[in-house]
């Protein structure tokens with residue numbers, strides 16, 4: 524009998540974590556945090572020794588709690604794709620910095636992050652690796668560079684965990700690998716189980732139009748996006764539509780792009796970023812920041828939900844400028860300045876509350892499956908049992924899957940441990 528314990532991302536997005544106890548080994552899939560909670564929320568603690576952590580991808584809602592396994596002198600091997608290691612180091616150290624600034628104590632130190640990074644064991648897509656008796660294989664999840672779906676073969680049963688999934692190709696990445704071995708148990712994300720994404724080409728057209736309109740009146744178009752994957756995707760989009768204006772990248776995306784571009788084999792077109800970056804300048808200093816805003820252009824920056832990073836200062840300086848525009852290209856979580864801005868037209872951040880005169884628009888450049896693709900993926904995998912997590916409407920998703928003949932369950936707080 525194999526026991527599955529859902530430790531987080533239960534009927535919500537954030538703090539993903541799953542414990543699998545096979546009787547001979549304990550394997551943890553992801554161990555993230557719920558950002559924007561104060562204090563930050565982590566998955567339910569794991570009792571006893573863990574044999575391995577498999578990290579599906581670097582995003583903090585999947586990786587943000589991994590150093591907890593190294594606090595108080597603990598250790599565990601962490602299996603991930605190669606690019607996930609440096610990206611996770613970048614994001615974890617940044618999460619410590621932000622927490623300190625906000626006066627929040629995390630349950631791990633910089634030293635614990637360093638210890639975690641030293642214990643990464645790198646895997647490749649479709650090359651099986653062993654965790655004692657369990658054989659594991661990473662399949663491309665198509666979500667961000669290095670995102671993978673762990674497939675576990677316990678001998679009598681097999682299990683696939685989607686992590687975060689995108690079955691549509693983007694400019695940056697190939698679509699998820701759906702040529703997967705027979706799967707008994709599927710654990711699927713459900714982020715967009717309720718709605719389909721708008722047509723991507725249409726979103727691209729709108730982005731290009733906003734840039735054209737802004738530059739036509741000598742304004743600056745600010746584009747906010749996630750550091751890992753999103754700013755890259757926007758750069759490739761701009762490049763595909765022809766860049767004949769100044770483009771700058773500011774904030775943590777610079778480091779993330781550099782890391783991602785060192786793993787070209789993970790990109791759909793290996794030299795795509797090289798080509799786009801030829802037309803782009805990185806913002807290297809405060810002086811440069813002051814200089815580039817004197818002329819029309821496009822500035823891409825973090826953070827995606829306007830919770831910090833250089834984008835906040837750009838907004839503070841240009842919120843009243845009607846010739847400028849701000850495009851949000853990332854998902855906006857509840858209670859973030861980005862979400863509030865879209866709802867109220869005001870930018871509320873720490874000590875400031877600004878009435879935005881600059882044009883604000885959110886465009887959908889999501890790197891998750893939409894509703895249609897999620898159903899198609901479950902059908903394609905055709906498992907005996909489905910668990911729905913990582914979404915605000917997991918129970919509704921599970922119910923719809925049941926109506927289509929699948930044995931599906933959405934774990935809830937007091938029903939989160941299952942035998943398979």
Ligand SMILES: [Zn+2]
Nearest residue numbers: 580582666687
């Ligand atoms: Zn993700």
Ligand SMILES: [Zn+2]
Nearest residue numbers: 582584585687
């Ligand atoms: Zn996620």
